[in-house]
Amino acid sequence: MSLAYYPGCTLKTRARNLEEPAVASMEALGLKLDEIPRWNCCGAVYSLADDDLIHRVAPIRNLIRVKKQGKMELVTLCAFCLNTLKRANLLMKEDVEKRDTLNTFIDEGIAYSGEVKVVHLLEVLRDEIGWEALAQKVKFSLRELKVAPYYGCTLLRPREVAIDNVEAPSILREFLKAIGATPVDFAESTRCCGSYQIISNPDDISEYARDILNSALSHGAEALVLTCPLCDYNLGQGQKELMKKHNEFRELSLFYFTQLLALALGLDPQICHFELNYGNPESLLREKGLLS
Amino acid sequence: MSIKAEKKKPAETAVKEKEQVAAKLIPIYIMGKRYEVPEGLTIMKAMEYAGYVLIRGCGCRGGTCGACGTVYRKPGDYKLQVALACQKTVEPDMYIAQIPFFPVNRALYDFSKLTAAPEEVFKLYPELFRCVACNSCTKACPQGIEVMDAISALKQGNIAEAARLSFDCIQCGLCTSRCFGELAQYHMFQLARRIYGAKIVPRAEHLTEMVKAVDEGRYDRFLEDLKQTKEDDLKKMYQEREVEPMAAGEDWKPKDTTYL
Secondary structure (H helix, E strand, C coil): CEEEEECCHHHHCCCHHHHHHHHHHHHHCCCEEEECCCCCCCCCCCCCCCCCHHHHHHHHHHHHHHHHCCCCEEEECCHHHHHHHHHHHHHHHHCHHHHHHHHHHHCCCCCCCCCCEEEEHHHHHHHHHCHHHHHHHCCCCCCCCEEEECCCCCCCCCHHHCCCCCCCCCHHHHHHHHCCCEECCCHHHHCCCCCCHHHHCHHHHHHHHHHHHHHHHHCCCCEEEECCHHHHHHHHHHHHHHHHHCCCCCCCEEEEHHHHHHHHCCCCHHHHCHHHCCCCHHHHHHHCCCCC | CCHHHHHHCCHHHHHHHHHHHHCCEEEEEECCEEEEEECCCEHHHHHHHCCCCCCCCCCCCCCCCCCCEEEEECCCCCCCEEEECCCCECCCCCEEEECCCCCCCCCCCCHHHCCCCHHHHHHHCHHHHHCCCCCHHHHCCCCCCCHHHHHHHHHCCCHHHHHHHCCCCCCCCHHHHCCCCCCCHHHHHHHHHHHHHHHHCCCCHHHHHHHHHHHCCCCHHHHHHHHHCCHHHHHHHHHHCCCCCCCCCCCCCCCCCCCC
């Protein structure tokens, strides 16, 4: 069986360490990620301006092309792509007038009204495979690795597109338990990493990262697990700044959830591209005896 | 009219009739002004027929140089149509304007210092990320290129795919004239094709080896022999040469391997 899969531009360039372990893991789990042909940018961010329909065109064109290819469900890995696609899809379901305007402008030859279901890979693991079934496939338990689940914003906000309970999410915690790691709860797990604010205010990057990283560290975490390349960049670069400014700042390894999945399934660590990660994950894994 | 009948007529009348047959005139509008031009002319020839002297916006007249990008509309159809003026024949009531040149900045770079990394394109043409996937570029391409898909490929760091998709680009610039995000599509594609050709496609090692062998003089002796051969013998050799069969496999070799 295979799933229609939308990678997103960043996963093909900077964040290959998010994509490649996911593709290999899902193949190992018997649910192949089948990259859709002819996809374009997801829109990068969901514009909040009321009359900014042109910025809905990119996500909706993707969904229309998926429908044209006869697929009714689309899997994403990047939390930001999920958010942008899902919110644009919601608009097509709910706002008839804007739907008509967009369908006419996009001009792909078919009418679209939000029929494609957009899901995140974590939802596939939870709802289609199931935590217990996943746990049984684990060949290499990540026990003793203390990992704090970091959700950021886009998996959970706004409520209409959340993949889990908005106030008290547990999907990453359950995922970590299933692959044998030790989840470390911390209050800042849903706090914003700074998102695209960093572009206009680059100096704020360490301010955003400080509270999140400090909180995770104070709860005993050795690593953060992420789903979003933008969170990864902001927290990773923010951490570098903090270490420059404060000698005593302890470094935290940043992982994508798909890297931990691939490790737990016993796949070749080469596909995880740890060299692209922030915070020296390889030395942590070696220290824990999880990497030779 | 039969050939026989034509032969009987005086030469002058025949010419006149011929002209009348060929000269069915149709109305077209060049930059809003109505002209009657002979059916069957290309847009470019029709403009010349109407009195325009083209010193720009015309080049090869063969559909490959990209100098004569043209837009037109037909009454009752809101869709903008595109064409190359040297290729498209006129149709009644076309409203025509040429866009032979469209201003766009071309990045300057030292090609020998570029790598095949996606970021090279991002740095030279950062406006790439202004694309909103409106697809107007694709609709404006007289070559039928999936322009927006090629732009998406560049965003995704897939230079090889962008080069493949844009292979037929003649750089007429109509995509650029229609771009909401103000991208320089055709310059980006040229960069992609350059990088692909020079830095992504594997080098043909056997070619390098062969050039080296030629330089070292391995074939000088054979060439010298050929020069000394009489013309009749050369012809005979040519006619009797062993030709590689159409369906020859990779491992095919001629019977005479003296020259290998």
